[in-house]
Amino acid sequence: MTVDERIAAARLWAAHRAPYLASAVFALRPVYLEAATDPPVPDPEFRAFPTDTRWNLHVDPGTALATPVEEIGWWMLHHVGHLVRGHAARSPVRPGPGAEAHRWNQAADAEINDDLEAERLPGPAGVLSPSALGLPVNRTAEEYVPMLDVLADALGNGGRALSEAIDCGSAVDGMDRSYQDTGSGDGLTHLDRELLERSIAAGIQDRISARSEIPSGWRRWATERTRPAIDWRARLGAMIRRGLSTTAGQVDFSYARPSRRAGAYHGVIPPAMVRPAPDTVLVIDTSGSVTNDVLRLLLAEVTGIARPSGRLRAICCDVAAHPVQTVRRAADIELTGGGGTDMRAGLTAAAALRPRPDLIVVLTDGETPWPEHRPPAHTVVCLIGDGGHAPAWASVARIPEGARR
Ligand SMILES: [Zn+2]
Structure with missing residues (x-):
């Protein structure tokens, strides 16, 4: 199969496995990157088929050819999770390099992946899974950040990591990547995204009413999304x-550790348990x-x-x-x-x-x-x-x- 055909097949697979996300899966816009070599070889930077907030899914030809169709489809469902749940907008990540971006990506992955697991869609080897790490499921990315900090320290002492280093793109943290085409602004507009999200949320609500099984993270999202006025x-x-x-x-988790951002408070280290105003x-x-x-x-x-x-x-x-x-x-x-x-x-x-x-x-x-x-x-x-x-x-x-x- 060509790269094109593999992406098309992956979409069908994804839409079939999670029908309530089908319209979102078909809204993803594949952007085909140029192969750096001939024949193309997988570039680990693009292992996750990273997306941006305009729903562009970046396809490295070597990666697409080497990845099973089901796995490409899994990444599509995964990215729909990042996009629809607004991880870029929720991100605490600021410009500049640092471990913070990586941790946020992991926490956002944790929020999504447990819902995929609930659909019996476990991720490929090396992706982060809250249950495999012994963490509670059905939490938000914001809740997972401090848990992962604590766990990473513990695992790090034994020389192990939480997951492989996977970058899901700017859809996770809102920071443009060098490979993104920021000039032409191709992709979904704000209005497109708003309408798409509303229709996905309405579709999930219909399925909930019809007593279909919907993973709890998606259930919570759709309920919040369709009833903003009440809550x-x-x-x-x-x-x-x-x-x-x-x-x-x-x-909440600072009780055992000094603030890592002490420098932000004019050099005065706030005592543990006290929230600086x-x-x-x-x-x-x-x-x-x-x-x-x-x-x-x-x-x-x-x-x-x-x-x-x-x-x-x-x-x-x-x-x-x-x-x-x-x-x-x-x-x-x-x-x-x-x-x-x-x-x-x-x-x-x-x-x-x-x-x-x-x-x-x-x-x-x-x-x-x-x-x-x-x-x-x-x-x-x-x-x-x-x-x-x-x-x-x-x-x-x-x-x-x-x-x-
Ligand atoms: Zn991700």
Whole structure:
């Protein structure tokens, strides 16, 4: 079989094995890389058929020819997991080399692979499996990171590794790879992805209603995805807390270990068990398309979660960023602005603040241009109403316009 035929056969295999993900499997866009040698030989960098956030699946001809069709199909299902569950947007990984990216990739793999195992689709040799490592299943990537840290230390003392070094591409951490074609921007747009995700989630819900067996990770994802309006407070809370814990060090597991990010706190090493107060900046869309009543309500929610006590910085933003306000309570924020919207100005101002914020929370209806790259802090976008959009690098909580207590 040619490379093309193997990819086509792998898609059919994947769609057949997990019919509730069939539309996603067919939305993957194979990008054929040039073979470095003739005849082509497998390049280990492309062992996983790495994907990017525009759903491009990178196919190294040598790897495709040497990998069984079923295994290529398994990687397709695996990548659908990374893409649909927004691992790139959830990633705590920052630019630059380091073990952090590798650990996040492993944790994201753990979140996906247990669902594949539940479908009796174990991964190829060397991929990470929570159950094989004795870890609990059905956890999120954020929960697996500290578990894997602890386990890697223990295994490392015996000279063993958690898994082989596998790179799943920028779909896992949002960092562009050198082989990606970033120029032409080919691939699924934000709208394509949004519609695709909604239809996959609706399809899974239908199957749940019809009492089909669906792995629990997918069940949880589809339920969250189709009912954002019901659970927006819980979702927003989870996102902000997730942002805080990834910026403030692994709080829950830090009891036995000093913070690895001690340097971030101006040289003062925080005592174990004490969460350093994360510095949160709010960027508020005051262009007028969101009413002040709705903003006030949300500000109270957000500050209750992110900064129950202490000072808080806020930047109002319309076409330009207004001066930063430092307040003690959400009610003290003066909502100034009007006219057009450009949240790029607000985010640039937030990123330039000193001391540098740990977490940025944006409140907007999303009818705005966004920066192409993530700001240098974890960013949560509260998207108010049904319209608008948020960038792929942000964690997003969609909030119904009529949100009331
Ligand atoms: Zn992966």
